[in-house]
Amino acid sequence: MSPSSARRAVVMVDDNPGDREIARICYERSSLHCPFTAFASGEDFLAYVHEACEGRAPEPALVLLDINMPRMDGFEALARFREEGRMEHVPVVILSSSRNPEDAERATALGTAFASKSSSIDEYTDFFDSLTPLPC
């Protein structure tokens, strides 16, 4: 996350360190090669977005958002993120262990993709592969 870096990053927001670790491993195995950055809360993520808007941090190429997080949940973080005019074009995927159809419907209604977390490492890797080509 060096300010000098010009490459756009794949950003993950998830309060669980295990999930962040698994996502990082699967991401590294995939064909994507943007830098991978993870935040543990919506607040940290928004602070980063603020820096990115001022050019002090690389812009996100893709945002993976968990829903169930303490304090600020995924949907609220998404709303705040969308308020930043410069970030309108950035694709966002809601990534959750939820099987509640209401969550998927809500994500679709907000114009984002919804993906269910998989227990299979291979499936997870395939999911990242399906996102190529991603401009870094």
Place this chain on the structure above:
Amino acid sequence: MSTTPAPVRASRVVAIGCSATAGLALVSLIGWAIEQPLLRRGLEGAPPTTPLTALVLLLLVAGVETRRRAAKRVANGCFLVVVALASWTLVQYALALGPDIETLLFAGATGGAMGDLPGRPSPHTAVTVLLLAAAGIILGRDVHPRPGLAHALVGAALVVPWFAIFGYATATSPFYALAAHPQTGISPITAIATFGVGAGIAWLAPAAGLPRLLASDSTGGVVTRALLPVCAGAPLVLCWLATSEGAATRAHLVLGTWGAASLLTAGLVVFLGVRLDRTDLKRRRLIGELEVANETIAAFNETLSRRVAETTQALAQERNALREHAAMLEQSNLELQEFAFVTSHDLRAPLLRVRSFNQLALERPAVRGDHVAADWLRNAATESAHLAQLVDDVLEYSRIDRGTRPFDKVPLADLLAELAAELEPELAEVGGTIELGPLPEIFGDRVQIAQLYRNLLSNAVKFRGERPLHIRLHAHVDGPGWAICLDDTGIGIDPEHREQIFQMFRRLHDPDAYPGSGIGLAICRRVVSRHGGTLRVEDSPLGGSRLVVWLPSEGATRGGDAT
């Protein structure tokens, strides 16, 4: 309702009657004292009221007045003296005995004015006062009072003075005096005075006989009050008018008949009045009883309607209590579902991570080199996969009633054809066949109905047994709905276990032989019951089990879409 005359009026009648009688008696006595013949006789040529007669009249008045003031002994004494004097007088007339009491008592006082008088009251007067005194005695009795008899005696007593008045009105002496002795008779003063004291005696018992009738507000009372004065007075006036022209001696017989007729008519009027009065009173009593009965019935009705209202209220309260209870049950059921939903949902996330890390660990070269560790990790992976299945099934079970999809028409034939196609690879693998009979269009949640049959078909495949599997689906009308039967050639279910299989986590078999969470049929039954139907197991003609899904036909389930 009561026709008892007002006591004030009765005592007034007594007072007026007695005062009139006493007044007349005193007038005649004064007539004797001051030797004024007209005061003694009342009319020129009429027999006089003798001093003894005046005394007797005063005794009667005294009897009535003392009786009225409850001095019974004095009253009876007065009446008994009258009876004795009158009886003695009559005996004297009958046996021509002496001496005359009157002559003894009053010869000096009247200064020889008695003249050719017999020296005693006339037999007319004696009979009249005797009857009146007898009536007074009868009314004074405390035991067995017979006011009817007393009134009858008064009536009989007044017949003589009545004829006398009639006679004076028509100048017909045989009506008031003896034919052989014109000066021996009842004087006009005495005749009128006896009416006064007679009324006084009769009204001592105002609650019976004529006094009661005259005061009664019944039809009899009204009729008697209207007719009696006319019946009694009209002949008198008519006869007086007829004879005033100087034809007095013409027809005693005719006049007598007139007088008797007037008395008879008066008697008839009284008789009719009494009868009418009795009938009227009876009618009133019956009306009173009827009113009491009506009131009783009304009170009973009121009690009844109050009881009905109370019972209805009690029932309503019970119904409300039941409704509240049902609502509480429903609420607790919902909370339980919510709990299952939230719990299973929260279990999923860590479980996913466990499974992911398990896989990653198995990839490590060091683990691969250690066969025992690798086996254990694979076992852990299998167990966590089973756990994940359980969690998913519980989640699904808890979500059945959370369904918010509206009910719609579901053509079962189409749906099951799709499911059969979906199942085709699995069936091919075990060499099974599926046969679809005629199937209805039902009303419900398509996703849940699909889930129901996916579970049932998957169970049929799972518990297929040794024989080649054949599944047959068909339906028939059963009451207000459809019985949709799924027959198979599988291992079947023992009758004693047919209810258990629908319970959560209930398994009849070793999980190694037949893996599964044990929730599938519980989900099935819950889906069916959400659609207002029932799910049961029977023996199948194909040798395995028959699962009967009964669902109400469309009309019966409309609006039955729960929560």
